[in-house]
Amino acid sequence: MSLSDLPEDVRLAWWERELDRLHLEPGARDDAAHTAFMAQPAKARARAERKAAIASMLSALRVQGLKEGERFALVRKRFEDKGTSTASLKRLSKAVEGVDPINYAPALLDDYKVTAKRAEVSDDAWRFFMTMIRDAAPDWPLKEAWQRVRDTGRETGWAVPSYPTFYRRWAELDEAQRLEARLGKADAVKRLSLPAMRDKTSLMALEEVSLDGRTQDFWGRWENGSVSRPVILMLVDVASDTVLDWELAPSENAAATVRLVKRVCKSFGIFDTLYTDNGSAFAGHLVAGGNPHRFRNGAPKGLQPMGICQIMGIKLRFAMPGNAQAKIAERIFATLSRTVDDGPEFKGAHAGHAPGASPNSKVAPVPIETVRAVLAREIGRHNREAGRRSQGARGRSYEAVLRDGLAEREALGRPVRCPTADQLYLAGLIWKPVSVDRYGRVAANGWTYGGPETQEALIRFHGTGRQVLLGRDPDDFSAPAIAYDDAGDLICRDIQPVKRGAYGSADGIRDAARNRKAAREAVKAAAVANDYLDDDAYARATAALYASAEADETPPPKPRKVVGGRFGTPLRERAPKPEMGHELAKVIEEFDRAKGFDPWGVLSGQ
Structure with a gap:
């Protein structure tokens, strides 16, 4: 018996069961058509994909030899009544003639364009809208800005359409335009700057170590009875993400930082580079003293104290201000903070996350011994946890990555330097x-x-x-x-x-x-070291000195004429006197002694 001999309803039921098994060769893909298809709105693509599924089913059934009516009936059972009228199905069949099935969806996109005219917006109205957004807080509502523009437009005669029109125009702006208006230029640049992708596997173990500090969110009670939010300082190996060591202190200070660096150098060896920020605890004299460039205390002047990095021979590199995400230690803090700070051990010890938050009567500080125990447990688990998927980890724990990295350094002939006893002494x-x-x-x-x-x-x-x-x-x-x-x-x-x-x-x-x-x-030893002459030798040397003075018969130089000081006007050269005979000069000299007589006037006929 042939399938065509079966009653129509039985035949259609059989084909309905076989629909999912039908195969239609996809043909060659038109890349340009698909690129244009993906540029269309999501709703337009969804409509075209539904039409393409219907057209694919019609083509596959036609290949199987089914009549048009049977094909249309099976399509309606699968896709129901929407868009499956006889006229619509005939249009679809005609639209895909000569088109490979893989390109049905681009070929069946809606062929109409939106022709609605956009409502007019005055240029000054839009500029006023953008200026208010620029000067307002980042989260200021756009609708509030539109309402103010609308109210102003009633007085100025601006064309101010509805809020949806304003919102659509705002949404059509470039991301850079919206961020610059909302956040300002600096923050917009920061948001849009693509982070550099770095390969940590190019680093050796302890080639670079990240240093940072963080104030915990809970309050602790120290051994001396004082209460504060403890600060944890941490050194992290960048190549392996291993927390090398940590220090808990009442504040971020240089002395605690030096102790931490000294312990790590003693336990693991001297690392090559310290990467940190410009905090006063990290960029001051105790850590960065002797470094040619640092952010704190200005350029080195005069006698500079030796910092632990100079003593240990560690290169010092500072992160740019405001670039905290570049530090591995900052990311480790983000991982541990919620695990530790929000743990059950610190219930009731929180007073808020703000740096200046103060405890109230309901806050119960946790003993600092408990804080240290919890941190030791969580940091140890962070280091020992297996199955890590970070760069280069390949399922190992961070401790294993560090251990293998140190062995690789040894094999490459670049072992970690061990501090000498003198370095450890000077560093403290x-x-x-x-x-x-x-x-x-x-x-x-x-x-x-x-x-x-x-x-x-x-x-x-x-x-x-x-x-x-x-x-x-x-x-x-x-x-x-x-x-x-x-x-x-x-x-x-x-x-x-x-x-x-x-x-x-x-x-x-x-x-x-x-x-x-x-x-x-x-003084006695100095006198011996001076090796003075004895009395006889000294007498002979003195006699020779006097004899040399008597043998020197050179007459002393004549004393030079001393000119008396003048405190009036500066000295000027006098005009030369006219030449005259010796007798005439004597006569003038006699007359010159006479009171009130002017010999020069007589000679000149006056």
Whole structure:
């Protein structure tokens, strides 16, 4: 029995079941037509795609030999009545004649264009609208701006259409125009600037380390009973995203930063470059001292304290102001902040996210030991969590990426440098330029340093106008100090602090006696080192000196004439006197002595 022998309703039911199995060769794709198709509005594309599906079904059924009526009946069952009238289906069939099925949708786009005339808007009205948006806050409602333009237009005669017309014109503006009006030029540029895409796999482990600090959102109680929002400082390896170490402090300060950098260098080795912002804790003398360029404290002038980066040989690179997203540590904070700050351990310890938020009576500060424990747990999990999909991780944990990276550095012959004991010692000191007094001592912050052992090395700087750089232990000012000159050369170590004793105490008397004894020994040694002549040799040298003076018979030069000082008008050359005979000059001289007589007037006939 053939399919055509079946009753029509049975035959149509069979074809309806087979519709999804029909195959129609797509043909060659017209790229230009599809590009124009994708430029059309979404609703126009949806209408064209529905027509294309109907046309594809009609073409596939025609290939199978079905009659027109049967084809149309099956289409109506699948697509219902909308757009499936006999006339509409005939138009569709004719429209796709000679067109490959893959290009049906572009060929069946609506062939009409919107001809509605846009309502007129006065130029001044639109400019007033844009100017108000420019001067208002970024979230100021557009409708409020339109209402003000409408009210103004009643007085000025502007053509002000409806709000939807204004909104459509606003929506048609370029993104740059809208952002510039809403946010201003600087923020618009920042929004539109495409971020640089960097490949972290080109970095070696510890080639670059990111430093940053963040104030936590909760309140903590410190060991001394004070309450504040703790600040976490963090060092992150850029190549592996591993948090190398962290420090919790009451504030973002340089001393805590130095401790953190020192610990990382001691635990992992000296990293190559420190990448940070220009915060005072990171760009001050303790960290960036000696760096040729930094944002804080201006250009280096005079004697510069040594920062930990200079001591360890770490390159220092600053992020541009306002470019926080460039720092890896900032991104780690974003990841950890919600995990830690909003955790159940800190329930009731929040007073708001604003930097100046103050706690009220309902805020219950968390003990700082709890804060440290939670941070240690979450940062450890961040480092050890496997299955990472960041650049170069390939499913490993951040710790594993760091460990493998350090091994690769060793294999390439670029191992991480290990700090020496001297570097670790110097890195823990604070530095201050000081002047040396006439006793070979120096003073800093109420403490005086210097004893007989270091007097000779220091006293040579007294009266020279040169300061020395004094390094002291910030945790123990009573520990010996160290001094460097302005060229960075070591002057002396173990500069002992001077401890003041009570008046009349035996300890003070013994200290004074020891100092006098040391001075006597130093003077005695100096006298030996000076190697003076003995008395006989000195007498012979003196006699030779006098003999050399007697042998010198050169007469002394005549004294030059001394001219008396004149304090009136400046000296001027006098006009030359007329020449005259010797006898005439004597006569004039006699007459000149006479009171009131003018010999020159007589000679001139006056």
